[in-house]
Amino acid sequence: MDQQHLSDIAQDIQRILHKRGKDYLTVRQISASLSRRVRQQLSLATRHSTADMLKKLTPWLGESLQVYHGPTSIYIGHKRSPAEFILQRVQQHPGISPTQLGLGLPLSKRNYITALNDLLGTGTVVCTFKDNHMPMLHLSSHAPVQGLAQASAEDDRLAFHTAYNTVGHGRSFVRIHRLRDALPWPRQRFDGVLRALLADYTVELHGGDPSVMTEEELRHSFTDADGTLYIALSWRGHL
Amino acid sequence: MDDARLDLFRRHNPFTSSSVGDPWEATYPDVPSINEHAFRGLWQLIEQKTRSPALNCAGLILGEVGSGKTHLLGRILTQSKQTHSPCAFAYIQPLEDPEQTYRYLLREVMVNLFHPMAASPQATQFRRLVTKVFLEGSPDRQALARLVITPSTFAAIQQRVMRLLRAAYPAISGHFVRVLLQYAVLERRTAAMQWLTGSVLDDADAALLQVPDRTRLSTASLEAEARDILTSLGFLLTRYHQPLVVCFDRLENLETDEHIHALGKMVEFLVDKAQAMLPVVCFRGMQWEEKFRHKLNQHVSSRLETNKFELRGCTPEQALAIVRNRLVVVPGNEQAETLFPFDSEELLKTFHLGLYSPRRVITLANQRLRQLLDEDPLPPVSPLQKLQEAFASQYQAIMRDFERYQPDRGRLRRALELYVRYGSPKCVPAESGQERYIDVTTTVHLAGTTPVPGTGVVPVIFLIDVEPHHAAVGACLARGIAFLEEEPSGRVVYIREARCPFPPPPTWEATNKKLQLFKGYGGRVVFLDGEQAARWYALALLSYAVREQDITVAGPNNTPRPITFEEFTAFIEQDISTQKTRTFQEIEVALATMEP
Numbered sequence: 001m002d003q004q005h006l007s008d009i010a011q012d013i014q015r016i017l018h019k020r021g022k023d024y025l026t027v028r029q030i031s032a033s034l035s036r037r038v039r040q041q042l043s044l045a046t047r048h049s050t051a052d053m054l055k056k057l058t059p060w061l062g063e064s065l066q067v068y069h070g071p072t073s074i075y076i077g078h079k080r081s082p083a084e085f086i087l088q089r090v091q092q093h094p095g096i097s098p099t100q101l102g103l104g105l106p107l108s109k110r111n112y113i114t115a116l117n118d119l120l121g122t123g124t125v126v127c128t129f130k131d132n133h134m135p136m137l138h139l140s141s142h143a144p145v146q147g148l149a150q151a152s153a154e155d156d157r158l159a160f161h162t163a164y165n166t167v168g169h170g171r172s173f174v175r176i177h178r179l180r181d182a183l184p185w186p187r188q189r190f191d192g193v194l195r196a197l198l199a200d201y202t203v204e205l206h207g208g209d210p211s212v213m214t215e216e217e218l219r220h221s222f223t224d225a226d227g228t229l230y231i232a233l234s235w236r237g238h239l
Numbered sequence: 240m241d242d243a244r245l246d247l248f249r250r251h252n253p254f255t256s257s258s259v260g261d262p263w264e265a266t267y268p269d270v271p272s273i274n275e276h277a278f279r280g281l282w283q284l285i286e287q288k289t290r291s292p293a294l295n296c297a298g299l300i301l302g303e304v305g306s307g308k309t310h311l312l313g314r315i316l317t318q319s320k321q322t323h324s325p326c327a328f329a330y331i332q333p334l335e336d337p338e339q340t341y342r343y344l345l346r347e348v349m350v351n352l353f354h355p356m357a358a359s360p361q362a363t364q365f366r367r368l369v370t371k372v373f374l375e376g377s378p379d380r381q382a383l384a385r386l387v388i389t390p391s392t393f394a395a396i397q398q399r400v401m402r403l404l405r406a407a408y409p410a411i412s413g414h415f416v417r418v419l420l421q422y423a424v425l426e427r428r429t430a431a432m433q434w435l436t437g438s439v440l441d442d443a444d445a446a447l448l449q450v451p452d453r454t455r456l457s458t459a460s461l462e463a464e465a466r467d468i469l470t471s472l473g474f475l476l477t478r479y480h481q482p483l484v485v486c487f488d489r490l491e492n493l494e495t496d497e498h499i500h501a502l503g504k505m506v507e508f509l510v511d512k513a514q515a516m517l518p519v520v521c522f523r524g525m526q527w528e529e530k531f532r533h534k535l536n537q538h539v540s541s542r543l544e545t546n547k548f549e550l551r552g553c554t555p556e557q558a559l560a561i562v563r564n565r566l567v568v569v570p571g572n573e574q575a576e577t578l579f580p581f582d583s584e585e586l587l588k589t590f591h592l593g594l595y596s597p598r599r600v601i602t603l604a605n606q607r608l609r610q611l612l613d614e615d616p617l618p619p620v621s622p623l624q625k626l627q628e629a630f631a632s633q634y635q636a637i638m639r640d641f642e643r644y645q646p647d648r649g650r651l652r653r654a655l656e657l658y659v660r661y662g663s664p665k666c667v668p669a670e671s672g673q674e675r676y677i678d679v680t681t682t683v684h685l686a687g688t689t690p691v692p693g694t695g696v697v698p699v700i701f702l703i704d705v706e707p708h709h710a711a712v713g714a715c716l717a718r719g720i721a722f723l724e725e726e727p728s729g730r731v732v733y734i735r736e737a738r739c740p741f742p743p744p745p746t747w748e749a750t751n752k753k754l755q756l757f758k759g760y761g762g763r764v765v766f767l768d769g770e771q772a773a774r775w776y777a778l779a780l781l782s783y784a785v786r787e788q789d790i791t792v793a794g795p796n797n798t799p800r801p802i803t804f805e806e807f808t809a810f811i812e813q814d815i816s817t818q819k820t821r822t823f824q825e826i827e828v829a830l831a832t833m834e835p
Contacts (some may be wrong), residue, residue, distance in 0.1 A: 011591060015555075037380065101480035172301070172549055193251065198593040203550045206303035208525050209491070209788065211804065228599075229796065232303070232525045236594065 009038060010062035013076060022115045023085070024068060024106050027053050034078040045162020050074055064196060068106035075106040078140055078200065080157075083124075087158050088140065090125055099128075108151035117226050157202075159183060164235050173206060173232045177213075177220035194233075195220060202237035205230035245580055247572050253565035254605035257305065257598040257799075259787045261636070262313035262330050262486070263354060263643075269314055270560040273597060274307055276313055277548035284546055284559060285315070285326050285482055292477035292515035299543040301548030304788045304801070307596025308521040309551070315519075317485075317630070320356065320716040327352060327476065327483040332783060333492040335649025337501035338458060339750035342437045343466035343649075344505050348469065348485065349436045350645055369422055371479045376400035376591055378421075384650045393424070408474040413650035414450050414472040421448055436645060437465050439708040440645060454710040461608060469513050476515035485509055488521045488550055488785045496534060496588040503539040510542050524549065549725045552594030553685070555587050561597055562586065562604045579771060580611050600797045602791075614660060619793045624808040627814060629790050641769065644776050646736045651767075652678040654775035655701055655734070658823045661808040662816030666699075676718035678703040683730070683830055699730040699830070705739050709750040716753045716762075724761040732764045732829050736772050774822040782807065 017025065017031045029049050031039065039045075042056045052145040054074060057065060061076065068075040080088075085105050090096060102112045116137075126140050143207045163182040168174040180190055197203040208231030210218055253267070271278075281298050288294055303307045312330060319325040329351035334343040352365040376396035397420050415435075422431040430444035433684075439453040443798075453461065476483050490719050493499050509518040520543055520565045522531055533541045539657060551562065555595065562581065567573055578586060581604070589603060620628075637644050659666050659681055666681040679701040700722055704715045712735075719731040758764065784790050784809045794800030815822050 008588070011588070015591065155425075159376055171528045173303070175525070201554070201594050206524065207305070207596075207788070207801075208303060208523070233547070234524070234551075 004179065009034070009042075009060040009099065010065055013065055014063070014078075014200055022077070023080065023088070024075040026050075026073045026075055027057065027067075027139060030057070030076050052064050053201065064199070069105075070106040071109055073094050073106075081155055081221070082111050082120055083156055084158055086112070086115055086119060087124065087155075089138050089141050095139050098135055098137060100138060118226075154167055154192050156185075156189070157197065160197065173208075175236070176205075176222045177215070177217045177231065179233075180220045191222065197237075200237065202235065203233045203237050206232040206234065208232050241579075244507075244572070245612060247569050248580060248608060252567045252605070252608060252612075253569050254601050254608055257310075257601040257605075257791070260309070260784065260789065261458075262309055262328075262635070263314050267566040269310075269317070270557055270564055271555055272560070274302075274548075274550050277311060277550055278318075280548050281311075281315060281519065282318060285319075285437045285484060288482040288515065288517045289324060289326065289480050292473070292480075292482060295510050295542070296517065296521040296546060297510050297542050298517065299547045300519065300521045300550065301527055302521070303523055303525065303596065306327070306550040306552070306805075308628075308647065309488055310597065312488065312519070312521070314718060315484060324480060325367075327368075327481050328482060329485045331485060331487050331529075333487075333781070334498065334501055335779075336503075337495075337497040337655055339462070339649070340501040340504050341462045341469070341508070343467040344485075344508075345469055346438075346645060348468075348472070348483070349432070350643055353432060354643055366424070368475060368479065368481065369419060370401055370730075372419065372475065373423060375403060393420070396420070404474070404827075406434040407478065410470070411474050412471040415468050417447055418450060419475075429592050433707070435468065437461070437468070437813075439706055440737040441708055441712060452708075454708045466508065466512070469508070469516075473513040473515050482517055484517050484519055486519045486521070489787050490520065490522055490531070490622075491526060492783045492786050493531075494619050499531060499534045503535045506539050506543065507536065508622075510539075528538055530724060552596050553590070553600055554594070555590040558590035558600040559583065559586060559594055561600050565601070565604070581607060619812045622792050622802050623810055623813065624809040625790060625792045625802060626765050626785075626807060629784065629813075630777055630781055630810075633780055633784075634773055637776050637780075638770070641773065644736050644773070645771075647776070648678070648703050648705045650779040651703050651705070651736065651772070651775050651780040651786045652735070653824070654783065655679055655703065655813055657778060658816060658826065659701075661811040662823060663812075663827060676702050676715045677722075691757050697730055698726055699732065699733060699784065701732045703734045705736050707739055709747045712726045712747075713750045713753050716757045717752070719757050719762050720753070720760055723757075723762060730830075731760075732759075732826065733757065733762055734767060734826075736764045737766065737768045738772070741766070765829055767825075771821055771825070778811070778822065 012034060013030055017023065018035075025033075029045075031044050031053050032046070033046070034042075044056060045055055050073075054067060055209050057076065057210065061067070064079055065076055066079040068077060082105075085107065086101065089101055089104060093101075098116065101116075102109065105112055107115070116125070120127060126138050128136050128138065130136060160179070160183065160232060163179050164174055167178045167182045176194075180187075183190060183194075194203070198205065205222065205224075207229070210229060210231065213221075215229065217232075218229070222233075253338070263663060265606050277300060281300075284296060284298055288296065300308050300311060315326075316328045316330075319328055329348045331344070331351075334340065338345065347366070352368070353363050356362050356364060356367075373396060376397070377392070378399070387478070397417070399463055400420060405413075418431045418434050421427040422435075424431075427447055428663045430440060430448050433444065433447055434442055434450055439612055440679055442452070445452050453464075456464065468615070470481075470512070487502065490502065493502060504516045506520065509516045532544070533544075533563045545736055563578060566578065574581075577583070585608070587606075590600065600688045620648065636690070656679055658664070659668050659679055664681070664683055669680040677700045681699055683699050684696055700719070701720050702715050704712055705714070706712055716733065722731050741750075741754070742749070755766065781790075785802055785804060788801035790802045792802060793797040816827075
């Protein structure tokens with residue numbers, strides 16, 4: 001088997017997810033979207049069971065992808081915490097009912113309820129009721145950046161996005177050093193989250209004009225692997 | 240790898256240039272999907288403006304360095320050329336003199352309208368408009384296939400056009416319509432073009448066109464007249480459903496609040512006063528958000544932000560399309576569909592790491608191509624060498640199309656200031672533009688003296704003159720004489736562009752006497768010939784490009800980095816200021832030969 005090509009499966013899957021605009025897809029959807037050569041190399045065929053397919057794909061998922069066991073299907077998607085999935089969905093659909101929310105997530109019922117209760121407990125998500133007593137979920141408008149950053153390492157992307165909105169005040173070009181200031185993380189953690197956001201095209205980096213910045217601001221910007229300095233970023237994707 | 244095919248790329252590397260300096264000179268094929276949202280949005284605005292010329296709107300393009308702002312403008316121009324209902328197009332670089340805001344706008348708009356659209360220098364946007372006017376004024380439309388008109392038909396057409404346009408647009412300038420019609424008469428065309436660009440005509444040309452003498456008009460009146468001409472032009476564009484897209488680019492070079500305010504005035508005028516004109520303004524995103532939007536009148540910034548388009552980085556597929564499009568322009572490789580000499584999977588992996596700007600894509604492709612062509616990396620190009628190349632290229636572009644770079648006192652002043660400050664004089668110029676005729680004020684050490692503070696230092700003023708009328712020229716010389724009378728130890732250098740003639744006696748007799756008097760007082764005179772003037776303009780435009788971060792060299796790890804302004808000033812000191820080129824040689828001589 002050509003190990004060289006198989007080692008790129010994780011990237012191929014990320015590309016598929018990006019193209020479809022999804023954070024996760026079912027194992028069968030992923031398998032069907034892989035190139036014929038990869039499917040042949042892994043001996044993936046539609047007649048195989050989902051469990052068989054999963055067994056063949058799992059070793060190649062790498063660190064950025066994860067398998068999720070939902071109520072009806074098994075999914076492969078970006079590595080996210082249950083809280084992150086919930087927050088993203090509530091943000092996209094404010095007022096969504098807890099039942100509707102649970103149906104659309106790649107989480108088991110138990111994991112979903114536990115994560116939702118945690119978020120309600122910390123006040124990150126709030127629940128109100130319609131006239132007909134139907135519950136509605138919303139993101140708290142007071143969810144502080146720092147609080148989110150500390151909540152869990154897996155919530156980093158959300159914290160990053162919240163910081164982007166808070167620091168940027170609605171701007172589309174936000175200085176990276178200001179994001180670092182808002183997210184008091186070790187450099188490695190910040191850069192790691194930023195690289196992950198870059199890899200799935202959630203953010204775009206910009207060069208800008210270094211001559212108008214202080215040494216410290218430049219130091220707290222971002223330099224990529226080949227030494228290119230980036231000063232600002234724009235949020236392009238969803239969470 | 241196929242060595243013969245590789246030779247094609249050795250002879251013509253399509254990735255050496257990653258910057259679109261000028262939308263009129265687009266070189267490489269477009270990738271339509273890149274920033275398609277911005278293009279579609281802008282084109283819709285143009286279509287709306289075509290249907291409703293009085294619609295108050297403007298466009299704002301935001302994108303960081305290398306994101307394709309200028310390229311996008313070029314795309315609008317290309318689209319306009321290919322469509323059945325073309326719009327008019329003007330590309331405007333930063334203005335230098337806020338006192339001449341509307342005259343600058345008028346001149347730049349007209350220079351663009353006079354720019355050839357095709358191989359023939361006759362095929363201009365303005366000619367297209369004039370033809371429509373004549374067609375409407377001609378009793379026999381079929382007979383007017385070309386603009387060849389006899390004196391008798393001309394008079395009849397003029398009368399009819401005047402009547403039609405005055406009836407439709409009572410506010411249209413009669414002088415404008417009259418001069419526009421005289422553009423069709425070959426022997427009056429040059430004078431008509433000069434008047435339309437806002438120049439002060441000499442007496443003979445003013446009489447030829449039967450227009451009032453502009454020498455007697457105040458600055459405010461000249462500005463008002465420029466607005467009047469632009470408004471009248473707007474009426475014509477409205478009548479013929481040809482909106483004019485006025486693109487403002489390289490705006491990072493607006494250094495002072497006055498310059499930014501002047502831009503605001505132009506945008507406001509184009510949006511609210513002139514019909515059928517659509518201003519499109521390009522800024523770097525971060526600078527717009529952090530600086531310019533707060534310095535512009537809120538009325539202007541809100542108008543701009545209503546139609547804001549942010550440019551985005553390329554997806555991997557778009558990046559590959561850029562590479563493919565550039566590869567097929569290589570002579571001998573036109574039919575190739577593959578990405579030869581690249582490995583497409585390897586390229587895709589490179590571009591898959593993030594959303595890269597088009598410039599970054601081209602730079603990465605260039606780096607990889609160089610690796611493929613030669614195992615040894617090419618010796619790095621120094622910033623000085625890069626600036627020499629960019630300067631030479633800009634100079635050649637100006638020489639190729641000198642008409643487009645009209646005599647521009649502000650831009651000549653910019654070049655002179657750069658030389659005075661960073662070249663061999665190493666002087667600190669005082670604030671310029673404070674007095675009507677004086678462009679640069681500074682102090683110099685006299686030749687042969689030791690630069691000790693307080694000793695051997697004399698005040699020097701530079702007067703740059705591009706006025707065609709003798710009265711304005713005489714007034715400028717009189718200012719120089721007055722300075723020398725007040726400051727007998729001072730020095731004055733009078734500079735005049737070659738395209739603004741200074742006819743010898745008996746023409747301009749009084750002005751020639753004044754010139755002799757000026758020389759008698761010790762004033763120095765420098766007449767810039769075409770090549771020298773082109774070098775001055777090239778230096779000014781190069782300074783815009785450096786501020787725009789359009790010029791890059793290989794930095795650490797062979798990654799591109801923009802040339803810094805300090806490197807640019809070193810280039811002025813080491814290259815421009817020396818005797819290698821004739822750029823400032825005569826200024827240097829004028830300063831060196833001054834008698835104490």
